[in-house]
Amino acid sequence: MYADPPAPQPRQPGENPPSTGSANPLDGQPRAWEFNPEYQRLVTAWQTALPLLESLTTALDKAYQLARSPQTWDAPVGGRYVQDLAEWRSRLAMYRQAVLTSISDEAADTPRWVPSATGAPHAFS
Template sequence: MYVDPPAPRPRQPGENPPSTSGGVLDSQPRAWEFNPEYQRLVTAWQSVLPLLESLTSSLDKAYQLARSPQTWDAPVGARYVEDLQEWRTRLSQYRQAVLTSISDEAADTPRWIPSAIGAPHAFS
């Protein structure tokens, strides 16, 4: 059993962009926008997680039914249970890989990026 990696955090109501740091251009106003690439990762996480949960619960239900003594009374039953266990393991590894790749990408993607709107331009 794996533990899911941290999910990318969606923008919270009232969340403000980062404040400007001390530098040469601090007198200039800086506009920030929530990074659309980060939002894409949040959306991907939110869309893939329910699908993975549905697959996991379906396989778990079939596995529990297959292990029941009322379901199988032949050697083929043991092979079927082993196959289902293998599919559960593969699904668990797949889930871990997908969620980890989204989480790692989100960790490397800034939540806020400078916006071109309101940026100072020469000759404007």
């Protein structure tokens, strides 16, 4: 069994954007920030995928436990069925790891805050 990678964290109540560090408006630093919609998309993807993966894992584990029971099978085909279910459990665990890792890696590379276009002066707009 694999451990899940760190989940992207949604915006917390009271969380503030990064400070600019300078009060001079001409230093090239953005004055307005917004929570990155791409980062929020990754948070939503994680929150959508995790329950689905959990339900698949739970259903497959239940079938595996029932198949291993001596009351379920009394033929050699039962052993093959249990081996097939074990293989599917392994594949699902690797798939879960791949999906969650890709979301986590992309979230690690995506900034939480981006400069906002609203309120910023634009020439010829």
